[in-house]
Amino acid sequence: MHAIQMVDLKRQYLKIKDEIDQGILEVLDTTAYINGPKVKAFQEGLQQYLSAAHVIPCANGTDALQIAMMALDLQPGDEVIVPAFTYVATAEVIALLRLKPVMVDVDYDTFNLTAELIAKAITPRTKAIVPVNLFGQSCDLEPIMALAEKHGLWVIEDNAQAIGADYTFSDGHTAKTGTIGHIGCTSFYPSKNLGAYGDGGAISTNRTDLAEKMQMVANHGQVRRYYHDVVGVNSRLDAIQAVVLGVKLKRLDEYAAARRAAADFYDQALAGLDWIQTPVRHPKSTHVFHQYTLLVKNGQRDGLQTYLQQKGVPTMIYYPVPLYGQDAFRPFTDLTHLPVTEQLCQEVLSLPIHTELDLEQLNYIVESVKSFGAIKK
Ligand SMILES: *Cc1c(COP(=O)(O)O)cnc(C)c1O
Numbered sequence: 001m002h003a004i005q006m007v008d009l010k011r012q013y014l015k016i017k018d019e020i021d022q023g024i025l026e027v028l029d030t031t032a033y034i035n036g037p038k039v040k041a042f043q044e045g046l047q048q049y050l051s052a053a054h055v056i057p058c059a060n061g062t063d064a065l066q067i068a069m070m071a072l073d074l075q076p077g078d079e080v081i082v083p084a085f086t087y088v089a090t091a092e093v094i095a096l097l098r099l100k101p102v103m104v105d106v107d108y109d110t111f112n113l114t115a116e117l118i119a120k121a122i123t124p125r126t127k128a129i130v131p132v133n134l135f136g137q138s139c140d141l142e143p144i145m146a147l148a149e150k151h152g153l154w155v156i157e158d159n160a161q162a163i164g165a166d167y168t169f170s171d172g173h174t175a176k177t178g179t180i181g182h183i184g185c186t187s188f189y190p191s192k193n194l195g196a197y198g199d200g201g202a203i204s205t206n207r208t209d210l211a212e213k214m215q216m217v218a219n220h221g222q223v224r225r226y227y228h229d230v231v232g233v234n235s236r237l238d239a240i241q242a243v244v245l246g247v248k249l250k251r252l253d254e255y256a257a258a259r260r261a262a263a264d265f266y267d268q269a270l271a272g273l274d275w276i277q278t279p280v281r282h283p284k285s286t287h288v289f290h291q292y293t294l295l296v297k298n299g300q301r302d303g304l305q306t307y308l309q310q311k312g313v314p315t316m317i318y319y320p321v322p323l324y325g326q327d328a329f330r331p332f333t334d335l336t337h338l339p340v341t342e343q344l345c346q347e348v349l350s351l352p353i354h355t356e357l358d359l360e361q362l363n364y365i366v367e368s369v370k371s372f373g374a375i376k377k
Contacts, residue, residue: 061187
């Protein structure tokens with residue numbers, strides 16, 4: 001059996017090696033390292049894939065979020081609603097810009113914000129909401145957009161974990177996550193569903209005014225070279241990463257299908273275990289399974305992790321600490337307790353999921369989980 005890894009980027013690379021190597025050599029040969037034809041081609045490809053009017057490539061997913069926030073003319077102290085159960089980057093950029101991250105509890109089954117949970121946190125100072133499409137499925141965005149509209153709030157989707165997922169509206173039409181909020185931000189960190197071989201990120205929007213502003217912010221606040229209209233940042237996707245992403249974008253749906261097949265296998269094999277909750281799929285979203293995250297409900301999550309580790313099955317805890325429990329955010333919040341977030345931090349355990357898992361590995365993983373259950377009975 002191949003060694004089991006959380007992600008197996010090597011075996012994935014070997015299947016696309018010729019195309020990747022040739023594209024990278026072309027970049028070296030033409031010396032178009034920055035903003036060349038490869039970046040343009042990927043940008044257009046992603047626009048088309050998402051059916052988004054505008055895509056702005058940038059240096060990483062955290063920058064994408066920061067550039068989005070900077071484009072919205074928010075004032076120090078303005079409140080931005082985020083889930084307390086997410087990766088740090090979501091709230092970090094808010095704090096960096098001297099805005100106030102308002103951390104909200106999430107839905108136990110989907111790990112995501114809901115309109116009801118957000119509504120309770122809206123104040124006269126609220127200016128924006130950042131729903132995070134966590135672990136690979138969309139938040140229920142239609143009611144969130146309706147709530148935002150009612151209160152005049154911006155919605156920035158943190159779509160770093162759910163690129164490629166489809167959300168279905170109540171009238172039956174679908175849209176890609178990252179194009180439903182006013183702005184969508186994603187990350188091409190190597191282990192993400194669309195991963196580069198280094199850092200990368202992108203911003204999507206259907207609004208031309210926001211696209212122009214974000215393009216300007218990402219490029220030192222200039223439209224015309226050496227004339228700077230606002231204080232911006234330098235955030236670019238480099239051409240070598242654009243090559244890798246272009247090759248992988250063509251296969252993104254195939255990759256999602258491979259992840260979903262592994263998830264289906266886990267779902268079926270673990271369905272009978274009353275001490276485990278397998279991921280709940282929201283009926284309005286497809287799931288691209290950035291993570292396959294169990295809830296271990298018998299108080300033995302850490303024990304299971306150690307046991308699996310000994311059997312050669314790596315697992316991860318995303319996330320062990322609520323945002324408001326992080327020292328970094330102490331100056332930004334008085335929160336000390338959100339019940340669902342805290343329960344999730346105690347119960348979540350993510351199993352390996354990627355495009356290269358084979359049946360032998362999957363069988364071994366589920367048998368290992370089940371054998372722990374047998375011991376602990
Ligand atoms: C990965 C990730 C980011 C940040 O992306 P980077 O490219 O690592 O900066 C932001 N939000 C979420 C939810 C993520 O998973």
